[in-house]
Amino acid sequence: xxxxADDGCVQxxxxxxxxxxxxxxxxxxxxxxxxxxxxxxxVLPCPAMPxxxxxxxxxxxxxxxxxxxxxxxxxxxxxxxxxIIDHLDNTFVDVVELIxxxxxxxxxxxxxxxxxxxxxxxxxxxxxxTPSFFLHPAEAIHGDLGMIVRxxxxxxxxxxxxxxxxxxxxxxxxxxxxxxxxxxxxxxxxLAKGADFHLSAAISKEACPLGLAPTASTTATLALGDALAMxxxxxxxxxxxxxxxxxxxxxxxxxxLRVCDLMHxxxxxxxxxxxxxxxxxxxxxxxxxxxxxxxxxxxNILAGAISDGDLRRLLQVDAEILQKTAADxxxxxxxxxxxxxxxxxxxxxxxxxxxxxxxIADASGRVEGIIHLHDLWGLELF
Numbered sequence: 001x002x003x004x005a006d007d008g009c010v011q012x013x014x015x016x017x018x019x020x021x022x023x024x025x026x027x028x029x030x031x032x033x034x035x036x037x038x039x040x041x042x043v044l045p046c047p048a049m050p051x052x053x054x055x056x057x058x059x060x061x062x063x064x065x066x067x068x069x070x071x072x073x074x075x076x077x078x079x080x081x082x083x084i085i086d087h088l089d090n091t092f093v094d095v096v097e098l099i100x101x102x103x104x105x106x107x108x109x110x111x112x113x114x115x116x117x118x119x120x121x122x123x124x125x126x127x128x129x130t131p132s133f134f135l136h137p138a139e140a141i142h143g144d145l146g147m148i149v150r151x152x153x154x155x156x157x158x159x160x161x162x163x164x165x166x167x168x169x170x171x172x173x174x175x176x177x178x179x180x181x182x183x184x185x186x187x188x189x190x191l192a193k194g195a196d197f198h199l200s201a202a203i204s205k206e207a208c209p210l211g212l213a214p215t216a217s218t219t220a221t222l223a224l225g226d227a228l229a230m231x232x233x234x235x236x237x238x239x240x241x242x243x244x245x246x247x248x249x250x251x252x253x254x255x256x257l258r259v260c261d262l263m264h265x266x267x268x269x270x271x272x273x274x275x276x277x278x279x280x281x282x283x284x285x286x287x288x289x290x291x292x293x294x295x296x297x298x299x300n301i302l303a304g305a306i307s308d309g310d311l312r313r314l315l316q317v318d319a320e321i322l323q324k325t326a327a328d329x330x331x332x333x334x335x336x337x338x339x340x341x342x343x344x345x346x347x348x349x350x351x352x353x354x355x356x357x358x359x360i361a362d363a364s365g366r367v368e369g370i371i372h373l374h375d376l377w378g379l380e381l382f
Contacts, residue, residue: 073215076207080216081223087200095181095197095228099130100235104151104178106132109140111165113214114157114221121155121225127246128229129238137165145169150177157225158182159201159217161189170194183224185217199224254379259346260339262376263360263369264290271296271367274303274327281306281326290357294367295330301365304330307355336361339368347376 099106106125108118118134125132135147148154154173156166161184170191173180182195185202192198201224207215244256270288272281274297285293285308292307306329314321314329321329335353337346339360350358350373360369 069209073207076205077216077219080203080207080220083203084201084220084224084227087202091197092199092228092231095199096231096235098179098181098197099153099228099232102151102153102179104131104149104153106130106153106155107148107178108132108134108155108157109137109166109169110157111137111163113218114159114163117218117222117225118155118157120222121157121229124226124229125232127243128233129236129242129246130229130232137163137169140169141165145172145176148173148176148178152176152178154178154180156180156182156191156195157184157221158189158191159185159214159221161186161191163191166191167194183221185221199228255342255344257343257379258339259337259341259343259360259371260369262343263339263371264375265369269367269370270294272326273298274325274330276326278322278324278326278329281329282311285311290370290372292357292370293326294334294359294370295326296367300367302334302336302359302361302367303327304332305334305359306330307357334359336365337371338362343371343376343379346371347373 106122108122109115110118115134115136122132122134133147135144140147158166161182167190170180179197180195181197181199182191183199183201184192185200186192187198187200187202201217201221203216203220205211206213206217207219240256244253244258247253247256268288270284270290270293272284272293272295274295276284276295281293285291285306292305294302295304295306297303304326306326310329310331311321318324335349335355336359337349339362346358350356356373358371359367360371361367
């Protein structure tokens with residue numbers, strides 16, 4: 001407990017307390033003012049949000065310049081191809097007849113982009129029955145001209161018709177005795193005039209916006225080359241089997257494989273005479289591994305067949321089956337196919353009859369071979 005000696009001390013203490021209260025009140029007012037809701041809070045910076053991607057509808061509302069340019073190029077090149085139709089005349093027919101009647105090869109020649117087109121035209125001709133190859137003009141000038149012989153037909157391609165290397169070769173090619181067919185974009189060019197035949201691939205403009213890069217001209221020339229190859233294909237009577245013969249590999253070749261190319265023949269064929277005891281029939285079926293055997297007469301003519309399914313069914317009703325012969329147990333008139341039919345036809349027939357093997361027989365009925373479903377699995381015919 002505090003004791004003050006006189007009133008002066010009391011008055012001093014009271015003054016000190018009043019001053020302290022005044023400071024506390026001021027501090028409270030400042031705090032309340034800072035917390036007042038009418039005072040706007042400080043705004044903190046927010047991170048930038050990513051820009052939303054445009055929807056397909058917004059993007060399509062305005063065509064992208066790349067799409068617009070692509071459309072323009074395709075329109076120009078389409079028009080170039082259609083324009084070639086108007087250039088076709090009897091000269092095209094003469095060239096088709098010339099190549100069709102020739103015993104020689106079609107030798108394509110060109111430089112730069114035209115050379116690339118030449119390679120494609122040669123490949124198309126060769127794959128559709130017209131022997132052809134590409135010869136580089138620069139190589140021909142330096143010795144490879146010997147690849148051309150009398151009776152060949154040189155297909156020289158140049159958009160300008162003024163390719164120097166081709167023009168230098170014209171006299172030599174003619175001395176060899178080969179015919180020259182030119183494809184150019186300028187009927188009045190030196191190459192067009194120097195050739196025996198000229199096919200026009202003239203266009204109104206290139207698709208290149210600069211008018212420099214070969215675009216519409218090469219497209220039109222390639223289309224004309226394809227037209228020539230297809231016209232020759234029709235003129236030669238080129239058929240699917242001819243195409244298959246020239247395409248033995250790949251999926252395309254497999255489509256045209258024939259039964260005779262896949263069948264098992266000779267000693268691999270499960271076959272027994274009519275008089276064969278069933279014990280030996282079962283041995284033949286097991287030894288050859290096809291689950292079936294052909295039954296033939298004395299002339300090797302197919303009389304019937306016995307499958308492992310037939311055996312199971314016979315055993316269920318006849319306990320004396322081993323005492324019988326193939327003639328007693330065979331099923332007559334089995335399913336057969338000609339060896340010249342496509343492998344796909346054999347597969348279709350097996351699926352229709354729900355069998356796994358089929359015999360190949362000639363017109364007289366003689367057995368030539370057998371083909372199993374497993375032989376067709378690797379051909380991607382399913």
